[in-house]
Amino acid sequence: MANETSNSSAIGQTFIAGLWRENPVFRLLLGMCPTLAVTAAVKPALTMGLCVIFVLLCSNIVVSLMRNLLKPHLRILMFTLAISTFVTIADLFLKAFQPRMSETLGPYVPLIIVNCIIICRAEACASKNGLFISIIDAIGMGIGFTVTLCVLAGIRELLSTGAIFEIQILPLGETGGWFVPWAAMSMPVGAFITLGLLLGLVNIISRKKT
Amino acid sequence: MSKMKHFIEQSWVLVVSAFVFGLLIAVTNAALSERIIQNEQDKLYNLMRGLIMNSNDFQVVIEAAQIPGSKGKVNQTDIYRAIDSSNRSVGFAFVAVGAGFADKIKLVIAVDDGCEKFFGFKVLSSNETPGFGSRIKEDEFGEQFREVPTGALEVVKTGDAEKIDSQIIAISGATVSSEAVVSIFNTYVEEIRRQLQKKGLIGNGK
Numbered sequence: 001m002a003n004e005t006s007n008s009s010a011i012g013q014t015f016i017a018g019l020w021r022e023n024p025v026f027r028l029l030l031g032m033c034p035t036l037a038v039t040a041a042v043k044p045a046l047t048m049g050l051c052v053i054f055v056l057l058c059s060n061i062v063v064s065l066m067r068n069l070l071k072p073h074l075r076i077l078m079f080t081l082a083i084s085t086f087v088t089i090a091d092l093f094l095k096a097f098q099p100r101m102s103e104t105l106g107p108y109v110p111l112i113i114v115n116c117i118i119i120c121r122a123e124a125c126a127s128k129n130g131l132f133i134s135i136i137d138a139i140g141m142g143i144g145f146t147v148t149l150c151v152l153a154g155i156r157e158l159l160s161t162g163a164i165f166e167i168q169i170l171p172l173g174e175t176g177g178w179f180v181p182w183a184a185m186s187m188p189v190g191a192f193i194t195l196g197l198l199l200g201l202v203n204i205i206s207r208k209k210t
Numbered sequence: 211m212s213k214m215k216h217f218i219e220q221s222w223v224l225v226v227s228a229f230v231f232g233l234l235i236a237v238t239n240a241a242l243s244e245r246i247i248q249n250e251q252d253k254l255y256n257l258m259r260g261l262i263m264n265s266n267d268f269q270v271v272i273e274a275a276q277i278p279g280s281k282g283k284v285n286q287t288d289i290y291r292a293i294d295s296s297n298r299s300v301g302f303a304f305v306a307v308g309a310g311f312a313d314k315i316k317l318v319i320a321v322d323d324g325c326e327k328f329f330g331f332k333v334l335s336s337n338e339t340p341g342f343g344s345r346i347k348e349d350e351f352g353e354q355f356r357e358v359p360t361g362a363l364e365v366v367k368t369g370d371a372e373k374i375d376s377q378i379i380a381i382s383g384a385t386v387s388s389e390a391v392v393s394i395f396n397t398y399v400e401e402i403r404r405q406l407q408k409k410g411l412i413g414n415g416k
Binding site: 040066069070071074077078081082084085088089092093095096097099103106160183184186187 | 220221223224227228231234235238239242245246249250253335337339340341342
C-alpha cells in the first residue's frame, strides 16, 4: 500500500515538475530559440508547442525502450538520430496538413532537432527510467513548454495587434477605438522584454514560496 | 576478425536504428509528398488568379527559363500563361526570387498578354522585419505596380502613390525591402519578355 502511494506520488511529481518546479523555459532556460522566435502570436506558439510534445513523447519512448542496448559513448548519436526522425515527420505533417502554419514557423520546426529540452529529457529521464515515467515526463515537460510559449505569445499578440488567437479584443484606433498597436512587441525586442519580465515575475513568486 | 566483431558489437544498434528511422521517414514522405506538392501548387495558382483577372487556368509555356541574376548567379523559373474560360490567353506569370533585408524574397509577378504592363505582384514567401519590411505584402505598396508599363522601375522616397509610372514610393522605414522588390522586378522582367518574344508568345513591338 505504502509502495503504491509512493509510486503514484513519484508519477505526480514527475508530471508537475515540467509545469512549474522544472519548467523548461522559466526554470531551466531551455528552448530559448523557439521561445523568442515563434511567440509573436498564439497560433504559431501553440503549434510549436504541440510539435515539441510529439517529438518529446516519441523520442522519450524510443530512448527509454532502447536504454539497455545503448553504449554510453554512442548515446548522444542515438538520441539525435531518434529526435531528427520525429522532427522530420512532424515537419512533413505540418507541410501537408497545415501549409500556412508551416510557412509561418519556417525553419523553427526543423530546428526542434537542436532544442535542448528534448535531448535533456532523453539524457536526464528517458535513458534512466522505464517507459511509463518517460511518457509522463515528456507530457509534463511538453505541456509546461507549450503553456509557457502560449502565455508569452498571448501577451505579445495582445500588445502588438490588440488580438489574441486573431480575435480582436482591444478596439483599434484606426477603427475608432483607443488601442494603438505596439509594433515592437511583434519584433525580437518584444520577445526579449516579455521573457525578461516574466522570468523576473517567476523568480519573485518562487522566492516568496520558499 | 576481433576488430570486426568489436565494431559490430559497438555499432549494430546504431546501424539498425538508422535503417529503421530512415524507413520511417521514407514511408511518411511517400505518403505525404503528393499532398505537399499539391499545397504548393494551389498556393501559387491562387496567387496568380488573384493577380490576373478572368484567369481560369494556367499552362507552363517556358519551363526552367534561365534568368541571369547578380554576381553571375543564374535563377530558373517556369513561365505560366494564364487562360480564361474561353481558352484565350490573358496574361503571363512567373516566380521571381531576390535578396531581401533579412532573407530571400520570393514573388509571383504577373504581366499582361503582350508583356507591356504589370498586373502586379504577390509575395510567395519572405522573412522581412515584422511591421516594417513585411509591409511589402500590403496592397498599399503592391497597388503601385498595377498597370505600370513593363520596364525599369526605380524607388523614390516621396511622390504620388496613385500615379501610374515607373517610380515606386518606398515603404517608410523599409527602404531596403522596397528596393529589393523593385530590384527583383528589374532583374526578371526584361529577360522574361526576351524569352517570350523568342518563343513567339508575344510580339516584338517593344
